[in-house]
Amino acid sequence: MSLKYALLGFLAESPKYGYEIKQKFEGALGNVWSVSYGQLYPTLRRLSELEWVTKKTAPGKKAAEKNIYSLTAKGRKKLDEWLLRPLRSNYKVKDEFTLKFLFFNKLPRDTVLEYLRSQQHRTIEQRDTFQRALDSIRGELDFFLKAIVRKGIVHLEAEIRWLEEVMGELQARP
Numbered sequence: 001m002s003l004k005y006a007l008l009g010f011l012a013e014s015p016k017y018g019y020e021i022k023q024k025f026e027g028a029l030g031n032v033w034s035v036s037y038g039q040l041y042p043t044l045r046r047l048s049e050l051e052w053v054t055k056k057t058a059p060g061k062k063a064a065e066k067n068i069y070s071l072t073a074k075g076r077k078k079l080d081e082w083l084l085r086p087l088r089s090n091y092k093v094k095d096e097f098t099l100k101f102l103f104f105n106k107l108p109r110d111t112v113l114e115y116l117r118s119q120q121h122r123t124i125e126q127r128d129t130f131q132r133a134l135d136s137i138r139g140e141l142d143f144f145l146k147a148i149v150r151k152g153i154v155h156l157e158a159e160i161r162w163l164e165e166v167m168g169e170l171q172a173r174p
Contacts, residue, residue, distance in 0.1 A: 002082075003035060003040075003043050004046070004047055004052075005078075005079060005082045006025065006029070006033075006035075007021060007025075007040075007043060007044065007053075008047070008052060008053070008071060008075050008076075008078065008079040008082075009079060010024045010025060010028075011053060011069055011070065011071040011075070012076065012079055015068050015069060015070040015071075016068065017058075017067060017068050017069070018037070018040055018041060018044065018067060018069070021040065021044075022035060022037065025040075028145060028148075044067075044069055047069075047075065048069075050074075050075075051075075052071070052072055052074055052075030052078055053069045053075050054069070054070050054072055055067050055068070055069055056068045056070070097119060109170060109173070112170065113167055113171065116163055116166060116167050117167065120160055120163040120164065120167070123156055123160050124160055126156055127153055127157060127160065130152050130156065133149065134146065134149045134150065
């Protein structure tokens with residue numbers, strides 16, 4: 001995933017300063033993808049160099065000045081191109097659990113089963129957290145953000161079922 005396009009998307013809503021962009025990013029994607037200031041500001045600087053965004057300095061509420069970033073017409077064109085570009089692959093699993101799972105054959109079966117039960121419990125908790133969040137803010141989010149939260153719930157439910165199957169198969173092995 002490319003941070004630069006996420007930033008363009010947030011700036012397409014309205015001009016924002018760095019802290020505001022980070023807050024929007026974490027609010028919308030915090031469960032999926034986080035961004036540090038060490039990533040944010042260099043990326044904004046590159047977008048400014050590419051003339052995809054402009055930076056205007058404004059006085060802050062305290063002594064420090066704030067840089068307010070705005071999307072340019074060139075940046076909007078790049079965002080639109082990215083949004084409409086077909087994906088190379090719709091499905092990728094790249095997470096630490098999947099990597100660990102690959103090497104579980106190096107551990108005793110009971111240890112693996114205990115870990116999988118724990119992972120399933122954490123996944124259920126995460127799904128329930130997503131569901132509570134969706135239930136509590138149903139009318140407040142835009143359609144597409146709500147759909148992303150629902151997608152997360154569906155993925156977590158699939159992982160819960162998959163873990164159940166794997167544990168059943170592992171327990172049935174001689």
